[in-house]
Amino acid sequence: MNFKETLKAExxxxxxxxxxxxxxxGTTVADAVEKMQASHRKCALVLDGDQLEGIFTAHDIRDLARESDALQQSIDSVMTRNPETISGDASLFEAIQVLNDKPYRYLPVLNKDGHVIGTLTHFAVLKHISDHFPEDIYNLPPEPNRFAQSRDGA
Known part of the structure; x- marks a missing residue:
């Protein structure tokens, strides 16, 4: 299978x-930010039981920085409600199209039952592609063992 076919099947x-x-x-912004910092993550998915209610990102924190009581607010009042999601069964090709067409840094991924299985990022896509298709990603000359006999311009 070639690179494009694999992206459509994966x-x-x-x-x-x-x-x-x-x-x-119902979590406070302060608790969400603390959890994000402790985990070195820039995205929090807000859940009600097993159901995704919203998303809160580092971008939202920046927007809240001007408000003096921001950390005491409930995450519910500042999250993005009902974020766009993608199915875990969607192809990597479809996911790349969504990430390219929309201004999302984090795209929640749901299973067939609508429960969160993760968050898709540009970094995760690029890392997966470079790990599985290094020959298509890394820029090598057509003949890597061929060397010039004389210096260029000599």
Whole structure:
């Protein structure tokens, strides 16, 4: 299978989707930020039970920085509600199209039951591609063992 065919056949659920933390609905912004910092993540998925309610990112934190009571607010009031999601069964090709067409840095991935299985990022896609298709990614000359006999311009 060539590179493009593989991207169309490879499901999203097979790549690293671990670039997020989970917080419960009603959590304070301060607790969400603390959890994000402790995990070195820039994205929190807000859950009510097993259901995705919203997404809160480092970008949202920047927007809140001007508000004096921002950290005491409930995550519910500042999250992006009902974010766009993608199925874990969607192809990597479809996922790349969504990431390219939309201004998302984090795209929640759901299983067939609508439960969160992860968050898709540009980094995860590029890492997966470079790990599995290094010959298509790394820029090598057509004949890597061929060397010039004389210096260029000599």
């Amino acid at each position: 499901p999203v659920r097979r790549i690293d989707l671990s670039f997020y933390v989970e917080v419960r609905k």
